[in-house]
Amino acid sequence: MFPQKSYSIFSLGDAAITIDFGNIINEKINDYVLDLFHAFQQRPFSGMVDLIPAYSSLSIYYDPVKLRKSISHSETAFEYIKKEVVKFIEKFSWEKPLPAKVMKIPVCYDEYYATDLSRIAEIKNLEKQEIVHLHYGQTYRVYMIGFLPGFPYLGTLDEKIAMPRKPEPQMVKAGSVAIAGRQTGIYPLESPGGWHIIGKTPLKIFDANRESPSLLSAGDVVEFYPIDKNEFLNLSL
Protein backbone atom coordinates (compact mmCIF):
# COMPACT_ATOMS: atom_id res chain seq x y z
CA MET A 1 0.00 0.00 0.00
CA PHE A 2 1.56 3.21 -1.17
CA PRO A 3 0.69 6.05 1.16
CA GLN A 4 2.15 8.93 -0.82
CA LYS A 5 0.65 9.00 -4.30
CA SER A 6 2.38 11.97 -5.77
CA TYR A 7 5.94 11.50 -6.84
CA SER A 8 7.92 12.25 -9.92
CA ILE A 9 10.90 10.55 -11.48
CA PHE A 10 13.50 12.50 -13.41
CA SER A 11 17.03 12.01 -14.68
CA LEU A 12 19.98 13.36 -12.72
CA GLY A 13 22.35 13.24 -15.64
CA ASP A 14 22.73 10.16 -17.83
CA ALA A 15 23.84 7.86 -15.00
CA ALA A 16 21.43 8.62 -12.16
CA ILE A 17 17.71 8.95 -11.57
CA THR A 18 15.79 10.77 -8.82
CA ILE A 19 12.50 9.72 -7.26
CA ASP A 20 11.09 12.94 -5.87
CA PHE A 21 8.24 13.21 -3.36
CA GLY A 22 7.95 16.99 -3.57
CA ASN A 23 9.95 19.98 -2.41
CA ILE A 24 9.08 19.52 1.25
CA ILE A 25 10.53 18.76 4.67
CA ASN A 26 8.18 16.28 6.28
CA GLU A 27 8.82 13.38 8.64
CA LYS A 28 6.42 10.96 6.95
CA ILE A 29 7.81 11.63 3.52
CA ASN A 30 11.34 11.21 4.83
CA ASP A 31 10.20 7.85 6.28
CA TYR A 32 9.09 6.72 2.80
CA VAL A 33 12.40 7.84 1.33
CA LEU A 34 14.37 5.86 3.92
CA ASP A 35 12.12 2.82 3.59
CA LEU A 36 12.67 2.80 -0.16
CA PHE A 37 16.40 3.43 0.32
CA HIS A 38 16.75 0.41 2.63
CA ALA A 39 14.82 -1.76 0.18
CA PHE A 40 17.18 -0.91 -2.69
CA GLN A 41 20.21 -1.18 -0.42
CA GLN A 42 19.21 -4.70 0.60
CA ARG A 43 18.21 -5.80 -2.89
CA PRO A 44 20.41 -3.92 -5.35
CA PHE A 45 19.57 -4.49 -9.02
CA SER A 46 22.22 -5.32 -11.59
CA GLY A 47 23.91 -2.11 -12.74
CA MET A 48 23.06 -0.14 -9.59
CA VAL A 49 26.05 1.88 -8.37
CA ASP A 50 24.99 4.09 -5.46
CA LEU A 51 22.01 5.51 -3.55
CA ILE A 52 21.49 8.96 -2.06
CA PRO A 53 18.48 9.45 0.20
CA ALA A 54 17.73 13.11 0.94
CA TYR A 55 14.89 15.06 2.64
CA SER A 56 12.19 14.08 0.18
CA SER A 57 13.96 12.24 -2.61
CA LEU A 58 15.95 9.12 -3.35
CA SER A 59 18.54 9.19 -6.12
CA ILE A 60 19.89 6.03 -7.70
CA TYR A 61 23.19 6.03 -9.58
CA TYR A 62 23.53 3.34 -12.24
CA ASP A 63 25.93 2.16 -14.93
CA PRO A 64 24.20 2.88 -18.25
CA VAL A 65 26.68 0.82 -20.31
CA LYS A 66 26.17 -2.27 -18.18
CA LEU A 67 22.40 -1.86 -18.24
CA ARG A 68 22.21 -1.40 -21.98
CA LYS A 69 23.81 -4.79 -22.46
CA SER A 70 20.94 -6.56 -20.71
CA ILE A 71 17.89 -4.60 -21.90
CA SER A 72 16.03 -4.40 -25.21
CA HIS A 73 17.68 -2.37 -27.96
CA SER A 74 14.74 -0.04 -28.40
CA GLU A 75 15.02 1.23 -24.84
CA THR A 76 17.43 3.61 -23.14
CA ALA A 77 18.83 2.75 -19.72
CA PHE A 78 16.96 5.77 -18.34
CA GLU A 79 13.60 4.59 -19.71
CA TYR A 80 14.26 1.09 -18.43
CA ILE A 81 15.19 2.21 -14.90
CA LYS A 82 12.26 4.60 -14.75
CA LYS A 83 9.86 1.82 -15.69
CA GLU A 84 11.43 -0.62 -13.21
CA VAL A 85 11.36 1.94 -10.39
CA VAL A 86 7.68 2.68 -10.98
CA LYS A 87 6.91 -1.06 -10.93
CA PHE A 88 8.95 -1.44 -7.75
CA ILE A 89 7.18 1.44 -5.99
CA GLU A 90 3.70 0.29 -6.99
CA LYS A 91 4.37 -3.21 -5.60
CA PHE A 92 6.30 -2.01 -2.59
CA SER A 93 4.91 -2.92 0.81
CA TRP A 94 5.63 0.09 2.98
CA GLU A 95 6.71 -0.75 6.44
CA LYS A 96 6.26 1.07 9.68
CA PRO A 97 9.60 2.70 10.46
CA LEU A 98 11.67 0.94 13.12
CA PRO A 99 11.95 2.77 16.44
CA ALA A 100 14.53 5.48 15.92
CA LYS A 101 17.97 5.29 17.51
CA VAL A 102 18.26 8.17 20.01
CA MET A 103 21.64 9.90 20.20
CA LYS A 104 22.46 12.26 23.04
CA ILE A 105 24.98 14.85 21.93
CA PRO A 106 26.77 17.19 24.38
CA VAL A 107 27.21 20.76 23.18
CA CYS A 108 29.23 23.55 24.74
CA TYR A 109 27.38 26.80 23.97
CA ASP A 110 30.16 28.95 25.47
CA GLU A 111 30.88 31.92 23.24
CA TYR A 112 34.44 30.72 22.95
CA TYR A 113 32.99 28.19 20.48
CA ALA A 114 29.61 29.80 19.69
CA THR A 115 31.09 32.50 17.48
CA ASP A 116 27.79 33.66 15.98
CA LEU A 117 25.64 33.53 19.14
CA SER A 118 25.75 37.21 20.10
CA ARG A 119 25.05 38.32 16.53
CA ILE A 120 21.97 36.08 16.37
CA ALA A 121 20.85 37.41 19.75
CA GLU A 122 21.12 40.92 18.42
CA ILE A 123 19.30 40.21 15.17
CA LYS A 124 16.54 38.19 16.84
CA ASN A 125 16.32 40.48 19.85
CA LEU A 126 16.63 37.50 22.21
CA GLU A 127 18.85 36.71 25.18
CA LYS A 128 21.72 34.41 24.28
CA GLN A 129 20.50 31.97 26.92
CA GLU A 130 17.04 31.88 25.29
CA ILE A 131 18.57 30.89 21.98
CA VAL A 132 20.57 28.12 23.65
CA HIS A 133 17.44 26.86 25.47
CA LEU A 134 15.44 26.86 22.28
CA HIS A 135 18.20 24.86 20.60
CA TYR A 136 18.61 22.06 23.14
CA GLY A 137 15.06 22.16 24.50
CA GLN A 138 13.66 19.84 21.83
CA THR A 139 14.55 16.68 19.94
CA TYR A 140 15.51 16.60 16.28
CA ARG A 141 15.27 14.12 13.47
CA VAL A 142 18.22 13.36 11.22
CA TYR A 143 16.59 13.85 7.82
CA MET A 144 19.68 13.15 5.80
CA ILE A 145 23.47 13.01 5.75
CA GLY A 146 25.05 15.07 3.02
CA PHE A 147 27.27 17.97 2.00
CA LEU A 148 30.30 16.63 3.92
CA PRO A 149 31.15 13.10 5.11
CA GLY A 150 28.84 12.55 8.10
CA PHE A 151 27.17 16.00 8.11
CA PRO A 152 23.65 15.53 9.60
CA TYR A 153 20.76 17.72 8.49
CA LEU A 154 18.56 18.00 11.58
CA GLY A 155 15.06 19.41 11.79
CA THR A 156 13.00 21.14 12.71
CA LEU A 157 14.53 24.15 14.41
CA ASP A 158 12.29 26.62 16.28
CA GLU A 159 11.14 29.35 13.94
CA LYS A 160 12.11 32.01 16.51
CA ILE A 161 15.80 31.39 15.81
CA ALA A 162 15.66 30.59 12.09
CA MET A 163 18.37 32.53 10.26
CA PRO A 164 19.08 32.76 6.52
CA ARG A 165 22.47 31.37 5.46
CA LYS A 166 25.47 33.69 5.57
CA PRO A 167 26.05 35.41 2.23
CA GLU A 168 29.65 34.15 2.04
CA PRO A 169 30.91 30.85 3.52
CA GLN A 170 33.55 31.05 6.25
CA MET A 171 35.93 28.44 7.66
CA VAL A 172 34.21 26.34 10.32
CA LYS A 173 35.93 24.05 12.83
CA ALA A 174 35.13 20.34 13.14
CA GLY A 175 32.46 19.69 15.79
CA SER A 176 30.80 23.08 15.34
CA VAL A 177 27.04 23.02 15.89
CA ALA A 178 25.30 25.38 13.52
CA ILE A 179 21.89 26.60 12.42
CA ALA A 180 20.39 27.77 9.09
CA GLY A 181 16.73 28.20 8.25
CA ARG A 182 14.65 25.64 10.16
CA GLN A 183 17.65 23.29 10.28
CA THR A 184 20.54 22.60 12.59
CA GLY A 185 23.64 20.56 11.81
CA ILE A 186 27.10 19.58 13.03
CA TYR A 187 30.27 20.10 10.98
CA PRO A 188 32.11 16.76 11.07
CA LEU A 189 35.30 18.17 9.52
CA GLU A 190 36.86 21.57 9.21
CA SER A 191 35.29 23.11 6.13
CA PRO A 192 33.98 26.33 4.64
CA GLY A 193 30.33 26.71 5.58
CA GLY A 194 27.52 29.23 5.54
CA TRP A 195 25.64 28.24 8.68
CA HIS A 196 25.69 30.19 11.99
CA ILE A 197 27.82 28.66 14.73
CA ILE A 198 26.11 28.40 18.13
CA GLY A 199 28.22 25.77 19.89
CA LYS A 200 30.59 22.87 19.60
CA THR A 201 30.44 19.17 20.46
CA PRO A 202 33.48 17.24 21.68
CA LEU A 203 32.16 14.08 19.98
CA LYS A 204 33.66 12.82 16.75
CA ILE A 205 30.75 13.13 14.35
CA PHE A 206 32.83 11.54 11.59
CA ASP A 207 35.79 9.25 12.09
CA ALA A 208 37.10 7.63 8.93
CA ASN A 209 38.80 4.85 10.91
CA ARG A 210 35.67 3.78 12.76
CA GLU A 211 33.84 0.76 11.43
CA SER A 212 30.84 3.01 10.95
CA PRO A 213 32.53 6.32 10.06
CA SER A 214 29.41 8.45 10.52
CA LEU A 215 28.08 8.75 14.10
CA LEU A 216 24.59 9.48 12.81
CA SER A 217 22.34 7.98 10.16
CA ALA A 218 19.24 9.32 8.48
CA GLY A 219 16.19 8.52 10.62
CA ASP A 220 18.01 8.85 13.98
CA VAL A 221 16.74 11.14 16.73
CA VAL A 222 19.16 13.64 18.29
CA GLU A 223 18.94 15.21 21.75
CA PHE A 224 21.43 17.98 22.53
CA TYR A 225 22.42 18.69 26.12
CA PRO A 226 24.51 21.61 27.36
CA ILE A 227 27.98 21.20 28.88
CA ASP A 228 30.43 23.81 30.13
CA LYS A 229 33.96 24.41 28.92
CA ASN A 230 35.54 22.09 31.51
CA GLU A 231 33.24 19.23 30.64
CA PHE A 232 33.95 19.91 26.98
CA LEU A 233 37.70 19.59 27.57
CA ASN A 234 37.26 16.42 29.65
CA LEU A 235 35.12 14.81 26.98
CA SER A 236 37.61 15.83 24.29
CA LEU A 237 40.41 13.81 25.87
Added chain:
Amino acid sequence: MSLRIVKAGVLDSIQDRGRYGWQYLGINPAGTMDSFSASIANILVGNNPDEATIELHFPASIFLFERPALVAISGADFSATINGEPVPASHAFMVNKNSVLQFQEPTKGARAYLAVKGGFLADTWLGSVSTNLKAGMGGYQGRGLRKNDQVFFREDLKYSTILSQKEYMILPWKADLNWNSKTEYANELFIIPGHEWDWLINESKNNFLNTSLTITQQSDRMGYRLNNIPLRTLTNEEIVSSAVSFGTVQLLPGGRLIILMADHQTTGGYPRIAHIISAHLPGAAQMKTGDSIRFKMTDSKTAEGLLIKQQQHLLQLQSACKFRLEEYLNS
Protein backbone atom coordinates in the same frame (compact mmCIF):
# COMPACT_ATOMS: atom_id res chain seq x y z
CA MET B 1 59.55 -1.62 -6.42
CA SER B 2 58.91 2.04 -5.98
CA LEU B 3 58.61 5.55 -7.25
CA ARG B 4 60.10 8.34 -5.16
CA ILE B 5 58.87 11.92 -5.22
CA VAL B 6 61.96 14.09 -5.67
CA LYS B 7 59.97 17.30 -5.83
CA ALA B 8 56.27 17.70 -5.10
CA GLY B 9 53.80 19.00 -7.67
CA VAL B 10 50.81 21.20 -7.00
CA LEU B 11 48.33 18.32 -6.61
CA ASP B 12 49.20 14.77 -7.59
CA SER B 13 46.97 12.12 -6.07
CA ILE B 14 46.25 8.43 -6.45
CA GLN B 15 42.80 7.86 -7.95
CA ASP B 16 40.84 4.88 -9.20
CA ARG B 17 37.27 5.01 -10.49
CA GLY B 18 35.92 6.27 -7.19
CA ARG B 19 34.37 5.07 -3.99
CA TYR B 20 30.72 4.25 -4.60
CA GLY B 21 28.13 2.98 -2.16
CA TRP B 22 28.79 5.48 0.65
CA GLN B 23 27.15 8.66 -0.53
CA TYR B 24 24.29 8.07 1.91
CA LEU B 25 26.84 8.93 4.62
CA GLY B 26 27.94 12.05 2.77
CA ILE B 27 31.13 10.35 1.55
CA ASN B 28 31.74 11.64 -1.96
CA PRO B 29 33.11 9.18 -4.53
CA ALA B 30 36.22 11.19 -5.56
CA GLY B 31 38.06 9.17 -8.28
CA THR B 32 39.67 10.26 -11.54
CA MET B 33 38.47 13.47 -13.16
CA ASP B 34 39.15 12.02 -16.64
CA SER B 35 38.45 8.30 -16.43
CA PHE B 36 38.90 7.87 -20.21
CA SER B 37 42.54 9.01 -20.11
CA ALA B 38 43.26 7.04 -16.95
CA SER B 39 41.90 3.94 -18.74
CA ILE B 40 44.16 4.58 -21.75
CA ALA B 41 47.25 4.84 -19.54
CA ASN B 42 46.33 1.56 -17.85
CA ILE B 43 45.55 -0.18 -21.12
CA LEU B 44 48.93 0.85 -22.57
CA VAL B 45 50.77 -0.97 -19.78
CA GLY B 46 48.45 -3.97 -19.83
CA ASN B 47 46.49 -3.19 -16.67
CA ASN B 48 42.81 -3.44 -16.03
CA PRO B 49 41.42 -0.06 -17.24
CA ASP B 50 40.06 0.66 -13.73
CA GLU B 51 43.42 0.24 -11.97
CA ALA B 52 44.61 3.17 -9.83
CA THR B 53 46.78 5.82 -11.52
CA ILE B 54 48.45 8.98 -10.28
CA GLU B 55 46.49 12.02 -11.42
CA LEU B 56 48.88 14.88 -12.18
CA HIS B 57 48.27 18.62 -12.32
CA PHE B 58 50.87 21.05 -13.67
CA PRO B 59 53.42 21.75 -12.23
CA ALA B 60 53.63 18.03 -11.58
CA SER B 61 55.97 16.11 -9.27
CA ILE B 62 59.42 14.98 -10.31
CA PHE B 63 59.59 11.20 -9.96
CA LEU B 64 62.58 8.93 -9.47
CA PHE B 65 62.16 5.29 -10.46
CA GLU B 66 63.93 3.16 -7.87
CA ARG B 67 63.09 0.02 -9.86
CA PRO B 68 62.52 -0.64 -13.55
CA ALA B 69 58.93 -0.16 -14.64
CA LEU B 70 56.64 -0.25 -17.63
CA VAL B 71 54.96 3.14 -17.68
CA ALA B 72 52.42 5.15 -19.67
CA ILE B 73 51.10 8.70 -19.44
CA SER B 74 47.82 9.80 -20.95
CA GLY B 75 45.45 12.75 -20.78
CA ALA B 76 47.03 16.18 -20.65
CA ASP B 77 50.36 16.69 -22.41
CA PHE B 78 52.83 18.15 -19.92
CA SER B 79 55.89 17.41 -22.13
CA ALA B 80 57.20 14.45 -20.16
CA THR B 81 60.93 13.72 -20.17
CA ILE B 82 62.96 10.77 -18.95
CA ASN B 83 66.41 11.89 -17.82
CA GLY B 84 65.80 15.08 -19.78
CA GLU B 85 64.83 13.42 -23.06
CA PRO B 86 61.28 13.82 -24.32
CA VAL B 87 59.00 10.79 -24.38
CA PRO B 88 55.94 10.81 -26.64
CA ALA B 89 52.42 10.85 -25.20
CA SER B 90 50.09 7.85 -25.60
CA HIS B 91 52.96 5.37 -25.79
CA ALA B 92 54.04 2.85 -23.23
CA PHE B 93 57.72 2.98 -22.27
CA MET B 94 60.03 0.99 -20.13
CA VAL B 95 62.27 2.87 -17.72
CA ASN B 96 65.33 1.57 -15.95
CA LYS B 97 66.00 2.15 -12.28
CA ASN B 98 67.42 5.55 -11.29
CA SER B 99 65.59 7.24 -14.16
CA VAL B 100 63.94 10.57 -13.53
CA LEU B 101 60.51 11.41 -14.92
CA GLN B 102 59.83 15.10 -15.17
CA PHE B 103 57.23 17.34 -16.81
CA GLN B 104 58.45 20.44 -18.62
CA GLU B 105 55.46 22.47 -19.78
CA PRO B 106 51.73 22.06 -20.20
CA THR B 107 50.88 22.10 -23.89
CA LYS B 108 47.45 20.49 -23.85
CA GLY B 109 44.83 19.68 -21.22
CA ALA B 110 44.74 19.97 -17.45
CA ARG B 111 45.27 16.50 -15.99
CA ALA B 112 47.68 13.71 -16.91
CA TYR B 113 47.51 10.12 -15.71
CA LEU B 114 50.54 8.05 -14.84
CA ALA B 115 50.13 4.28 -14.85
CA VAL B 116 52.67 1.54 -14.13
CA LYS B 117 52.30 -2.10 -15.05
CA GLY B 118 50.78 -3.96 -12.12
CA GLY B 119 49.48 -0.79 -10.51
CA PHE B 120 50.38 1.13 -7.36
CA LEU B 121 50.19 -0.17 -3.83
CA ALA B 122 47.84 2.27 -2.12
CA ASP B 123 45.61 2.65 0.94
CA THR B 124 42.17 1.14 0.46
CA TRP B 125 39.30 2.80 2.27
CA LEU B 126 35.71 1.56 1.89
CA GLY B 127 36.55 -0.46 -1.18
CA SER B 128 38.53 2.10 -3.18
CA VAL B 129 42.06 3.52 -3.23
CA SER B 130 40.91 6.94 -4.49
CA THR B 131 42.29 9.78 -2.42
CA ASN B 132 39.50 11.51 -0.53
CA LEU B 133 41.17 14.81 0.33
CA LYS B 134 38.31 15.96 2.56
CA ALA B 135 38.23 12.86 4.74
CA GLY B 136 42.01 12.43 4.45
CA MET B 137 41.65 8.78 3.48
CA GLY B 138 42.62 6.44 0.65
CA GLY B 139 45.42 6.65 -1.90
CA TYR B 140 48.65 7.82 -0.29
CA GLN B 141 47.78 8.56 3.35
CA GLY B 142 44.67 10.37 2.20
CA ARG B 143 46.57 13.28 0.69
CA GLY B 144 48.41 14.57 -2.36
CA LEU B 145 51.98 13.34 -2.92
CA ARG B 146 54.80 15.19 -1.16
CA LYS B 147 58.56 15.28 -1.41
CA ASN B 148 60.23 12.01 -0.38
CA ASP B 149 57.03 9.98 -0.50
CA GLN B 150 57.66 6.51 -1.79
CA VAL B 151 54.88 4.93 -3.82
CA PHE B 152 55.30 1.18 -4.17
CA PHE B 153 54.38 -0.90 -7.21
CA ARG B 154 52.15 -3.90 -6.74
CA GLU B 155 54.48 -6.11 -8.74
CA ASP B 156 58.09 -6.22 -9.88
CA LEU B 157 58.63 -5.85 -13.62
CA LYS B 158 59.50 -9.27 -15.02
CA TYR B 159 60.76 -8.07 -18.38
CA SER B 160 63.40 -5.56 -17.32
CA THR B 161 66.15 -7.61 -19.00
CA ILE B 162 64.83 -6.27 -22.31
CA LEU B 163 66.20 -2.91 -21.23
CA SER B 164 69.70 -4.30 -20.75
CA GLN B 165 71.79 -1.18 -20.07
CA LYS B 166 69.40 1.32 -21.67
CA GLU B 167 67.93 4.09 -19.51
CA TYR B 168 64.55 3.79 -21.17
CA MET B 169 62.84 2.35 -24.21
CA ILE B 170 59.73 3.57 -25.99
CA LEU B 171 57.39 0.84 -27.17
CA PRO B 172 56.62 1.25 -30.87
CA TRP B 173 52.83 1.64 -30.88
CA LYS B 174 50.57 4.49 -30.03
CA ALA B 175 47.10 4.49 -28.51
CA ASP B 176 44.38 5.89 -30.74
CA LEU B 177 42.54 8.44 -28.61
CA ASN B 178 39.94 9.34 -31.18
CA TRP B 179 36.88 7.49 -29.94
CA ASN B 180 34.36 9.54 -31.82
CA SER B 181 34.78 9.65 -35.58
CA LYS B 182 32.42 12.58 -35.84
CA THR B 183 34.56 15.60 -35.14
CA GLU B 184 33.13 18.03 -32.69
CA TYR B 185 34.35 21.31 -31.41
CA ALA B 186 36.72 20.45 -28.61
CA ASN B 187 35.13 23.00 -26.33
CA GLU B 188 31.58 21.82 -26.95
CA LEU B 189 30.06 19.90 -24.05
CA PHE B 190 26.81 18.03 -24.53
CA ILE B 191 24.26 18.38 -21.75
CA ILE B 192 20.87 17.00 -20.88
CA PRO B 193 18.34 19.16 -19.04
CA GLY B 194 18.44 19.30 -15.25
CA HIS B 195 15.28 19.13 -13.16
CA GLU B 196 15.17 22.91 -12.81
CA TRP B 197 15.99 23.67 -16.46
CA ASP B 198 12.48 25.01 -16.98
CA TRP B 199 12.96 27.50 -14.18
CA LEU B 200 14.98 29.55 -16.66
CA ILE B 201 13.01 32.05 -18.71
CA ASN B 202 13.24 31.39 -22.46
CA GLU B 203 15.61 34.23 -23.08
CA SER B 204 17.95 32.86 -20.41
CA LYS B 205 17.78 29.35 -21.90
CA ASN B 206 18.92 30.79 -25.22
CA ASN B 207 21.56 32.80 -23.48
CA PHE B 208 22.86 29.72 -21.65
CA LEU B 209 23.05 27.67 -24.86
CA ASN B 210 24.42 30.35 -27.15
CA THR B 211 27.02 32.06 -25.00
CA SER B 212 30.62 30.99 -24.88
CA LEU B 213 31.40 30.58 -21.16
CA THR B 214 34.79 30.87 -19.50
CA ILE B 215 36.22 28.73 -16.73
CA THR B 216 37.38 31.05 -13.96
CA GLN B 217 40.23 30.75 -11.52
CA GLN B 218 38.13 29.24 -8.75
CA SER B 219 38.13 25.86 -10.44
CA ASP B 220 39.48 22.61 -9.06
CA ARG B 221 38.63 18.93 -8.52
CA MET B 222 35.47 19.96 -6.65
CA GLY B 223 34.03 22.11 -9.39
CA TYR B 224 34.48 24.73 -12.07
CA ARG B 225 33.11 28.18 -11.62
CA LEU B 226 32.08 29.86 -14.87
CA ASN B 227 31.94 33.56 -15.61
CA ASN B 228 28.64 35.22 -14.75
CA ILE B 229 26.05 35.63 -17.46
CA PRO B 230 22.64 37.16 -16.94
CA LEU B 231 20.23 34.29 -16.25
CA ARG B 232 16.75 34.78 -14.89
CA THR B 233 14.48 32.23 -13.34
CA LEU B 234 10.69 32.17 -13.12
CA THR B 235 10.87 31.34 -9.43
CA ASN B 236 13.18 31.81 -6.47
CA GLU B 237 11.72 28.86 -4.62
CA GLU B 238 14.12 27.32 -2.10
CA ILE B 239 14.97 23.72 -2.91
CA VAL B 240 15.34 21.22 -0.08
CA SER B 241 18.72 19.55 -0.40
CA SER B 242 18.92 16.56 -2.67
CA ALA B 243 21.46 14.58 -4.67
CA VAL B 244 23.75 16.09 -7.27
CA SER B 245 26.22 14.31 -9.50
CA PHE B 246 29.51 14.63 -11.38
CA GLY B 247 28.72 16.98 -14.26
CA THR B 248 25.73 18.74 -12.69
CA VAL B 249 25.56 22.42 -13.67
CA GLN B 250 24.18 24.41 -10.72
CA LEU B 251 22.85 27.94 -10.84
CA LEU B 252 23.87 29.98 -7.80
CA PRO B 253 22.36 33.32 -6.80
CA GLY B 254 23.34 36.18 -9.08
CA GLY B 255 23.69 34.05 -12.22
CA ARG B 256 26.83 32.25 -11.07
CA LEU B 257 27.24 28.85 -12.72
CA ILE B 258 29.14 25.94 -11.23
CA ILE B 259 29.96 22.60 -12.86
CA LEU B 260 30.36 19.91 -10.21
CA MET B 261 33.42 17.75 -10.79
CA ALA B 262 34.85 14.55 -9.26
CA ASP B 263 35.23 15.85 -5.67
CA HIS B 264 31.77 17.43 -5.57
CA GLN B 265 29.68 17.22 -2.42
CA THR B 266 26.95 14.57 -2.40
CA THR B 267 23.94 16.86 -2.05
CA GLY B 268 23.04 20.44 -2.81
CA GLY B 269 20.18 22.90 -2.74
CA TYR B 270 20.76 25.03 -5.85
CA PRO B 271 18.79 24.71 -9.09
CA ARG B 272 20.22 22.00 -11.35
CA ILE B 273 20.08 23.60 -14.76
CA ALA B 274 21.78 20.82 -16.71
CA HIS B 275 24.06 17.79 -16.54
CA ILE B 276 27.09 17.24 -18.75
CA ILE B 277 26.80 13.82 -20.38
CA SER B 278 29.15 11.13 -19.04
CA ALA B 279 30.96 10.72 -22.39
CA HIS B 280 31.96 14.40 -22.29
CA LEU B 281 33.16 14.50 -18.68
CA PRO B 282 36.70 13.44 -19.71
CA GLY B 283 36.77 16.41 -22.09
CA ALA B 284 35.47 18.70 -19.35
CA ALA B 285 38.15 17.37 -16.99
CA GLN B 286 40.86 18.48 -19.43
CA MET B 287 39.71 22.10 -19.38
CA LYS B 288 41.46 24.71 -17.34
CA THR B 289 41.13 28.27 -16.14
CA GLY B 290 40.59 30.62 -19.07
CA ASP B 291 39.28 27.96 -21.46
CA SER B 292 35.95 28.68 -23.05
CA ILE B 293 33.14 26.16 -23.33
CA ARG B 294 29.79 25.95 -25.01
CA PHE B 295 26.90 23.79 -23.94
CA LYS B 296 24.87 21.88 -26.48
CA MET B 297 21.56 20.29 -25.52
CA THR B 298 21.05 16.64 -26.33
CA ASP B 299 18.93 13.76 -24.94
CA SER B 300 19.49 10.64 -22.83
CA LYS B 301 19.52 8.42 -25.89
CA THR B 302 22.39 10.29 -27.53
CA ALA B 303 24.20 10.54 -24.19
CA GLU B 304 24.04 6.78 -23.62
CA GLY B 305 24.96 6.06 -27.23
CA LEU B 306 28.10 8.17 -26.98
CA LEU B 307 29.12 6.56 -23.69
CA ILE B 308 28.73 3.10 -25.21
CA LYS B 309 30.82 4.18 -28.20
CA GLN B 310 33.54 5.46 -25.88
CA GLN B 311 33.54 2.20 -23.93
CA GLN B 312 33.74 0.15 -27.12
CA HIS B 313 36.73 2.16 -28.26
CA LEU B 314 38.47 1.38 -24.96
CA LEU B 315 37.64 -2.33 -25.27
CA GLN B 316 39.09 -2.49 -28.78
CA LEU B 317 42.17 -0.63 -27.67
CA GLN B 318 42.53 -2.98 -24.72
CA SER B 319 42.56 -6.11 -26.83
CA ALA B 320 44.91 -4.57 -29.41
CA CYS B 321 47.37 -3.39 -26.74
CA LYS B 322 47.22 -6.66 -24.86
CA PHE B 323 48.11 -8.56 -28.01
CA ARG B 324 50.99 -6.27 -29.00
CA LEU B 325 52.34 -6.09 -25.46
CA GLU B 326 52.42 -9.87 -25.05
CA GLU B 327 54.05 -10.29 -28.42
CA TYR B 328 56.65 -7.63 -27.63
CA LEU B 329 57.53 -8.73 -24.12
CA ASN B 330 57.75 -12.43 -24.99
CA SER B 331 59.76 -12.07 -28.18
